[in-house]
Amino acid sequence: MNPVWAIGDIQGCCQALDRLLSLPVVAADADRKFWFAGDLVNxxxxxxAALRLVMSLGERAVTVLGNHDLHLLAAAAGKRKLRKSDTLxxxxxxxxxxxxLDWVRHRPLAHAxxxxxxxxxxxxxxWTVDQTLARAAEVEAVLRGRNWQDFLGSMYGDEPDAWSDKLRGADRLRxxxxxxxxxxxxxxxxxxxFATKGEAAAPPAGYMxxxxxxxxLTRDTTVVFGHWSTLGLRMTDGVIALDTGCVWGGKLTAVRLADRKIAQIECAGLPGMRQPEE
Incomplete structure (x- = not known):
């Protein structure tokens, strides 16, 4: 396996990404590849510019879709209106x-x-790893299909809130x-x-x-993910959490999977960073 740098949520912070990719510790790796944990935009x-930069990496980059990337597709399909805070x-x-948009909708939802x-x-x-990939592939097939816009109209909602093998149609995909x-x-x-977005140490009653x-069932596999800026960088035997709040003036983080070497860019002071209350 070539050196892989896994990178957290970029969310349209292209200047931070460009600086991260240019860090000597990252740039020095020959044949390096990049895994992006989704939310390239918004x-x-x-x-x-962030999308263009990641697209320019070609086969050196693996990108999974995040909720903001799906929001971009839904807006393009006319299924969601842009919000005041959107930068799409x-x-x-x-x-x-x-x-x-064709490139975005052909990204996977999971990669192993x-x-x-x-x-x-x-x-x-x-879900096992194989089941995760198979279920991600169900959504990927629809997003890459002829009627992808129709799916995005039924994608939103908090119900059902649990998996069942009996689920079919829009409920299953949701x-x-x-x-x-x-x-x-x-x-x-x-x-x-879905209501709670705070720290892992303060879960709602009955949840974790x-x-x-x-x-x-994936505890014997190292799951690499983003999405949770209040969780921050966390690395255990089975988890690498990468969202360190770049867009909120935190950091943009990359971790080299082979040895867990960390590379980071301080985002505070970069143009366009937001305040957490936004």
Whole structure:
């Protein structure tokens, strides 16, 4: 396996990403590859430039879809209106918007390689790695299909809040999307909770961080993910959490998987950084 640097949520902070990729410790790795944990775009000041930079890496980059990337697709499909805090208009108005959106909707929701599983948010406790990839592939097939816009209209919602093999249609796909791109807390049996976005040490009653579920079937695999800025950088035997709040003036973090070497860019003071209350 070539040296892989896993990178947390960029959210349109292209200047930070450019600086990170240029750090000597990162640039010195020959044949280096990059795994992006999703949310390439939105809220930061340079969403279009961030997308272009990641796209320019070609096969050296693996990118999984995050909730903000899906929001971009939903807005492009006319299924969601842009919010005041969104910074996606420059992508939708770009002369090559169709090409860019086509690239985005062909990204996976999960990627596994050499004992690592990359997702944006989390994995339900009852899913194995193979099941995670298979269920991600169900959504990927729809996003890459002819009627991808229709799916995005039915993607949003908090219900059902738990997985069942009996789920079909939009409900089934919604649970898969929510687990892989939105989940932070779940119950021991995999019931998801979406209202709480705070620190892992303060879960709602009856819930826990998804990676602490006692019977999680991916516990023998290292899950690499972003999405949870209040969690910050966390590395254990089975978890590498990478979202360190770049867009909020925190840091943009990369971890080299082979030896867990950390590379970071301080984002405070960079143009366009937001305040947490936004």
């Amino acid at each position: 809220r930061g000041p340079q969403s279009l 208009a420059e992508i939708l108005d770009a002369p090559d918007a169709a090409e860019i 390689e050499d004992g690592y599983l990359l997702v944006h948010a989390g994995v339900l406790p009852s 649970v898969i999307v929510n687990a892989l791109t939105r989940m932070r807390f779940c119950s021991a049996d995999g019931r998801m909770e 961080p998804w990676f602490e579920a006692p019977e999680r």
